């Protein structure tokens with residue numbers, strides 16, 4: 001019985017291929033859009049999660065007033081308002097586990113005939129701890145290297161690849177601003193940061209060496225940035241207040257005076273970015289669902305036309321003994337076949353497009369079995385939902401009226 | 407014949423159509439009883455209510471008032487599905503316009519009432535083929551209706567009407583679209599099935615065709631005006 005009905009539905013659909021195809025196209029586009037949007041949305045969420053995980057947890061950065069524009073008063077003559085002593089004082093606060101003053105900028109690196117522009121970060125060993133950054137070969141430099149301003153460097157994976165190729169960088173000497181630096185270690189890979197920068201395109205050197213040999217700042221010991229890691233998520237508000245009070249006191253800011261520094265809670269920023277991607281991916285899904293809905297309405301539309309066109313056929317079927325449920329299931333089956341076939345094609349196309357997007361743009365796409373299943377269930381649901389009204393209309397026809405049609 | 411079971415009994419059957427100009431009475435109180443195995447021809451001028459009557463007998467339409475008992479059951483008391491089952495098993499309807507489904511093979515057309523009866527695929531095919539052989543069209547089983555002539559299509563329609571072994575065949579001008587030679591072939595089929603015990607009621611305009619029946623009922627203006635036995639096929 002069911003096989004017969006399937007064959008019949010196939011026949012009916014085959015009788016008007018163009019129309020069936022166009023109806024299906026609505027479903028194909030709907031499901032394809034949902035699949036690709038979900039793949040991109042989930043991919044973006046995944047990428048953000050990776051970035052957050054690679055950033056290090058519970059981080060603040062304290063920026064010197066002269067560093068930022070708008071709202072925060074600049075220090076005199078561009079001198080940074082923060083210094084190494086501030087960093088040391090922050091390190092004494094409760095709930096703070098790592099503090100690293102940072103002086104960074106983009107500089108050209110040279111190794112033999114190769115040169116490469118990278119982010120050069122002058123800092124202290126705590127920086128690696130705060131950022132949860134590992135050294136995969138060689139060893140990190142120590143506090144003594146900072147004290148005596150030795151010319152040692154840790155290179156990130158991207159910088160290492162571009163400068164040294166297949167060679168092992170450890171023990172090699174590279175030049176930054178003409179000064180030779182001995183590579184003591186290679187950093188583990190972190191991938192992209194939240195703002196899309198390649199975090200591995202970097203070289204980390206002692207803060208003192210950076211200020212003397214690379215950036216040549218006239219304000220030795222002053223820094224534009226201090227990275228602070230709190231012990232826990234819960235400690236962050238306390239630490240934030242503590243730093244503010246401490247720095248105001250140290251900088252002798254009287255009441256009513258604005259801060260000459262600026263704090264950013266990186267973890268909160270990351271969270272809000274994760275939230276943004278989540279919202280974006282939901283929105284994409286919602287927009288795509290609308291096209292699925294439109295596809296469903298297309299099915300209903302065509303099924304209604306089909307019922308009207310086949311009124312006489314329905315009358316004949318009723319005259320030879322078709323019950324309401326026979327007619328109902330016949331038309332419902334057609335709607336479901338159209339939507340499921342369309343869904344399947346849309347799925348294949350959507351996955352193909354997502355992979356293409358990935359291949360062309362390198363964007364992370366995630367195709368989860370759950371999403372595929374949901375798309376399928378929704379399509380079948382759409383078929384039933386939008387097929388039901390026309391099918392019921394067919395099943396409720398009066399036999400003699402239907403037979404007289406035309 | 408007097409003691410045989412009554413297949414059709416209608417009493418004071420009235421059917422009015424709702425039209426823009428008000429209710430139009432197409433049947434104005436019809437009484438008729440048809441016993442099992444009878445062969446009845448219904449005649450009468452155009453518009454006298456013959457088709458209206460046949461559609462009521464076939465449970466395709468419902469009367470405005472009056473009673474209709476089919477094989478002892480009060481049709482008015484049945485719901486839509488029960489009527490469908492009646493049309494499926496008890497009645498075989500043959501139309502003037504054949505009414506085959508154009509996209510289906512002849513075999514599938516004949517088998518369709520069996521599908522609605524829930525018969526399995528193999529016995530269904532066997533039975534449909536058997537009927538097609540019976541009406542002399544076995545070799546066209548896989549063809550579409552459009553590939554055969556009108557007379558052949560009507561034979562397929564008769565095969566379809568008979569596939570569920572109904573008690574009653576209702577035919578509304580079955581030869582109306584056919585030439586006289588083909589009509590004779592169709593009438594021969596009806597005669598054959600009637601001799602096997604199936605009750606036949608058919609509408610015709612042509613006296614030649616009506617003479618195949620053993621009883622002629624004449625309609626005029628929504629009423630039966632004469633009802634007489636004739637010689638039947640021997641005549």
Ligand SMILES: Nc1ncnc2c1ncn2[C@@H]1O[C@H](COP(=O)(O)OP(=O)(O)OP(=O)(O)O)[C@@H](O)[C@H]1O
Nearest residue numbers: 423424425430432451452453454455456457458459
């Ligand atoms: N659906 C309808 N709505 C309104 N009036 C109808 C309808 N069907 C039939 N009639 C009218 O009822 C009357 C009887 O019609 P019916 O079709 O039963 O006649 P008939 O005897 O079969 O005629 P014919 O020999 O031409 O087939 C006619 O006057 C017809 O116009």
Ligand SMILES: [Mg+2]
Nearest residue numbers: 456457458578
């Ligand atoms: Mg008529």
